[in-house]
Amino acid sequence: MAAAPQETTPDTSAPVWTRVAVIGAGAMGAQIAGVIALSGREVALADTARDALDRAGTTLRGRWDSRVAKGAMTAAERDAAYGRITFSDNVSDAVSDVDLVIEAVVEKLDVKRDLFSQVDGAARPGTVISSNSSSFVPSSMAEAIADPTRFLGLHFFNPALVMKCVEVIAGPQTDPQLMSDGTRFVEQIGKEPVVLRKEINGFVANRILNAVRDEAIYLLEGGYASVTDIDRACRTALGYPMGPFELMDLTGVDIGYLTKKARYAASGDPKDAPSRTVSGLFDTGQLGRKSGRGFYVYDDKGVKQGENTDRPGASD
CATH class of the missing domain: 3.40.50.720 (NAD(P)-binding Rossmann-like Domain)
Known part of the structure; x- marks a missing residue:
């Protein structure tokens, strides 16, 4: 056998x-x-x-x-x-x-x-x-x-x-x-x-991250707290290694803008569109560390110098 x-x-x-x-x-x-x-x-x-x-x-x-x-x-x-x-x-x-x-x-x-x-x-x-x-x-x-x-x-x-x-x-x-x-x-x-195992725009991490970013933008545009203080709250209270605005500057404001544009194009939901703050930074070429200005100002070595008070909407 x-x-x-x-x-x-x-x-x-x-x-x-x-x-x-x-x-x-x-x-x-x-x-x-x-x-x-x-x-x-x-x-x-x-x-x-x-x-x-x-x-x-x-x-x-x-x-x-x-x-x-x-x-x-x-x-x-x-x-x-x-x-x-x-x-x-x-x-x-x-x-x-x-x-x-x-x-x-x-x-x-x-x-x-x-x-x-x-x-x-x-x-x-x-x-x-x-x-x-x-x-x-x-x-x-x-x-x-x-x-x-x-x-x-x-x-x-x-x-x-x-x-x-x-x-x-x-x-x-x-x-x-x-x-x-x-x-x-x-x-x-x-x-x-x-x-x-099933596709969805933004996947897992960025969908969660975008929810945090959207709330940070809401607090900023509503005049509730500054860029610096919102980032500080996320670092010191939530244990984040950096705040949402610091992270947007690191990865590039343009990346966040284009990602939001893509999600809005897919969903048609206005809440998925880029915020006026991010749109203003994108339109003026203030893209974060790589351009020297974003939510913060950076020196030629990429070291943060302070909040960008000249960004669009900063005086609102």
């Missing part, structure tokens, strides 16, 4: 997606590439702007030099991680021979869709395609590729080199095995996955 076939247990320790391309060399894309390189994987960081790639390389080197100086990593670990990153100004070349693509470009749906169409045409069949979008659901982007079953959301948080959370978001057509692989990948790169 033939022996019964033995059941095999999948090797969950085996590396998932060993070759990765990150598209977009801004603050998030650069740090996502750094996280993946630190996990021992080869990563191509692609952007059509050569100066963005140069800044990304300089930023990563600077952060890792600081870690070496503090004894948090060795010079050999730094050099090995940096050596795993390839910087490319040709997106099609960067995605031509990878297992996973992570999009990290501007939060504009038409830009993302155009990029996914390009990636789909240049990548190998079966390549997993994902987005770092902080608000757009997978189904709104997966329609740009031929096989939406191989699309999912992988939402990292700023600063990605530090923050542990990565949201893994399924679209209605995402292959369940892809969600399992995505969760393992997040764990293997040293992060903690939060799995969304």
Whole structure:
């Protein structure tokens, strides 16, 4: 009698997606590439702007030099991680021979869709395609590729080199095995996955965060308390590492504005639209730390100098 076939247990320790391309060399894309390189994987960081790639390389080197100086990593670990990153100004070349693509470009749906169409045409069949979008659901982007079953959301948080959370978001057509692989990948790169088995605009963390931000804006625009005092209350009473206005300045007022615009476009509910305060800052180019002004004023090293009393609506 033939022996019964033995059941095999999948090797969950085996590396998932060993070759990765990150598209977009801004603050998030650069740090996502750094996280993946630190996990021992080869990563191509692609952007059509050569100066963005140069800044990304300089930023990563600077952060890792600081870690070496503090004894948090060795010079050999730094050099090995940096050596795993390839910087490319040709997106099609960067995605031509990878297992996973992570999009990290501007939060504009038409830009993302155009990029996914390009990636789909240049990548190998079966390549997993994902987005770092902080608000757009997978189904709104997966329609740009031929096989939406191989699309999912992988939402990292700023600063990605530090923050542990990565949201893994399924679209209605995402292959369940892809969600399992995505969760393992997040764990293997040293992060903690939060799995969304059904898509919703804003996902989990940002929906909760936006509720806090909306209340902070309400208190500010109603004249109940200042930017500084609302932030202080969140730090000293609620234990937040930084207040909602400090966080908006860190991540970029423009990111919050575009996220709100996207949610309003999806829901049609006026409460989902950007507030007049955030709209005013966006319209005047006061985008937070990166522009030197937002809810606060910053020096050329990004150090907070005090509340921005010249922001739109500050004298109301």
